[in-house]
Amino acid sequence: MAKKKALITGVTGQDGSYLAEFLLEKGYEVHGVKRRASLFNTQRIDHIYADPHAKSADFHLHYGDLSDTSNLTRLISAIEPDEVYNLGAQSHVAVSFEAPEYTADVDGIGTLRLLEAIRFLGLEKKTRFYQASTSELYGLVQEIPQRETTPFHPRSPYAVAKLYAYWITVNYREAYGMYACNGILFNHESPRRGETFVTRKITRGLANISQGLESCLYMGNIDALRDWGHAKDYVRMQWMMLQQDHPEDFVIATGVQFSVREFILWSAAELGITLAFEGEGTEEIGVVAAIEGEIATSLAVGDVIMRIDQRYYRPAEVETLLGDPTKAREKLGWTPQITAQEMCVEMVAEDLKAARRHALLKQHGLTMPVSLEL
Numbered sequence: 001m002a003k004k005k006a007l008i009t010g011v012t013g014q015d016g017s018y019l020a021e022f023l024l025e026k027g028y029e030v031h032g033v034k035r036r037a038s039l040f041n042t043q044r045i046d047h048i049y050a051d052p053h054a055k056s057a058d059f060h061l062h063y064g065d066l067s068d069t070s071n072l073t074r075l076i077s078a079i080e081p082d083e084v085y086n087l088g089a090q091s092h093v094a095v096s097f098e099a100p101e102y103t104a105d106v107d108g109i110g111t112l113r114l115l116e117a118i119r120f121l122g123l124e125k126k127t128r129f130y131q132a133s134t135s136e137l138y139g140l141v142q143e144i145p146q147r148e149t150t151p152f153h154p155r156s157p158y159a160v161a162k163l164y165a166y167w168i169t170v171n172y173r174e175a176y177g178m179y180a181c182n183g184i185l186f187n188h189e190s191p192r193r194g195e196t197f198v199t200r201k202i203t204r205g206l207a208n209i210s211q212g213l214e215s216c217l218y219m220g221n222i223d224a225l226r227d228w229g230h231a232k233d234y235v236r237m238q239w240m241m242l243q244q245d246h247p248e249d250f251v252i253a254t255g256v257q258f259s260v261r262e263f264i265l266w267s268a269a270e271l272g273i274t275l276a277f278e279g280e281g282t283e284e285i286g287v288v289a290a291i292e293g294e295i296a297t298s299l300a301v302g303d304v305i306m307r308i309d310q311r312y313y314r315p316a317e318v319e320t321l322l323g324d325p326t327k328a329r330e331k332l333g334w335t336p337q338i339t340a341q342e343m344c345v346e347m348v349a350e351d352l353k354a355a356r357r358h359a360l361l362k363q364h365g366l367t368m369p370v371s372l373e374l
């Protein structure tokens with residue numbers, strides 16, 4: 001039997017890399033869209049990349065961009081995929097306030113370009129389509145917890161663009177009978193999470209501090225509440241959604257909520273640091289209250305290792321998100337396997353390994369850029 005073919009936009013991102021691994025294990029021929037960049041941007045997928053000259057290779061990369069209609073149409077025409085996973089996006093909420101038009105084009109119209117290419121090429125009865133929708137659609141929440149029927153109130157240019165993408169996906173399903181569906185995914189993280197999202201910023205920043213590579217973590221609204229899951233659990237669900245008899249939209253979440261503040265405390269504790277929060281509002285600081293075990297630096301009790309920086313506040317914030325994954329559990333038998341705390345432990349361990357490598361290089365006079373503007 002011929003292998004199933006999948007096309008993944010955003011294959012170089014966190015979810016794209018896990019999904020590509022997952023589909024290859026399932027025996028798919030996987031095609032990924034990568035953007036041209038002036039530096040290598042395939043670190044997350046290098047381990048599954050195979051020499052394209054080897055005839056057996058099941059993983060193929062193509063240059064492309066969600067802003068380029070002819071490129072997307074040509075790719076879909078050449079590949080004729082059984083499944084398209086649209087994971088590509090300008091995915092950073094804070095950045096979307098800086099680049100709203102670009103975000104609308106890529107995240108909103110980019111989705112239309114893919115759907116329209118499938119339809120234009122006459123593949124609407126063959127190609128199944130997954131849209132990476134988001135809990136950010138709920139924004140200013142109208143109901144707790146949020147489920148498939150909860151009304152949307154987006155709070156950022158990112159979320160507004162994703163609202164268009166959500167509805168155009170529903171529209172192509174209703175208008176043309178396409179198998180097209182939305183996964184409304186709540187925040188999900190992993191050691192592969194981009195460095196500027198809050199969990200990774202915390203695990204990486206504190207690991208660097210523990211090795212003397214940085215001295216302070218600057219944060220925004222640490223009272224924001226999120227429902228955090230692990231990306232590995234969530235890509236499994238993306239695939240499951242395309243294997244049903246009928247296309248439907250699903251909320252994917254853990255049903256448990258924590259604050260950014262709690263995530264900071266877990267990460268610090270994992271590194272042997274007890275943190276105490278002092279002060280209020282923009283004056284709030286995180287002070288080292290105790291240190292256990294061996295820390296490579298001269299970090300001492302009383303040191304301030306976290307401060308609030310107004311720069312990381314958003315013009316409109318999503319204060320709280322909590323998902324209800326009942327439909328996914330009952331209809332698809334999906335439950336998350338990894339808790340937020342377990343994920344935090346894994347992320348800290350990976351970032352600590354990297355920080356130790358950097359510290360070693362530094363000791364030998366070799367410098368690495370560790371303190372980026374996050």
Ligand code: NDP
Binds near residue numbers: 041187
């Ligand atoms: P990442 O930011 O890690 O990955 C985004 C991917 O999109 C990258 O491969 C990026 O390429 C690519 N991309 C960006 N702009 C374009 C463009 N113009 N054309 C083509 N590709 C582009 O995101 P995640 O993996 O975390 O998320 C995957 C999807 O799921 C995104 O659509 C996101 O909005 C959505 N989502 C994510 C959630 C989460 O918590 N992670 C929750 C809900 C939804 P490059 O590597 O070159 O930058």
Ligand code: GDR
Binds near residue numbers: 091187218312318
């Ligand atoms: P989010 O994720 O905006 O929910 O979008 P992010 O991790 O960026 O923020 C979560 C919460 O933490 C608060 N916060 C900070 N955030 C960042 N990035 N940096 C900080 O210094 C900081 N301090 C506090 C934020 O204000 C926010 O409340 C993610 C993305 O993956 C989207 O693509 C996806 O759709 C949603 O999750 C679900």
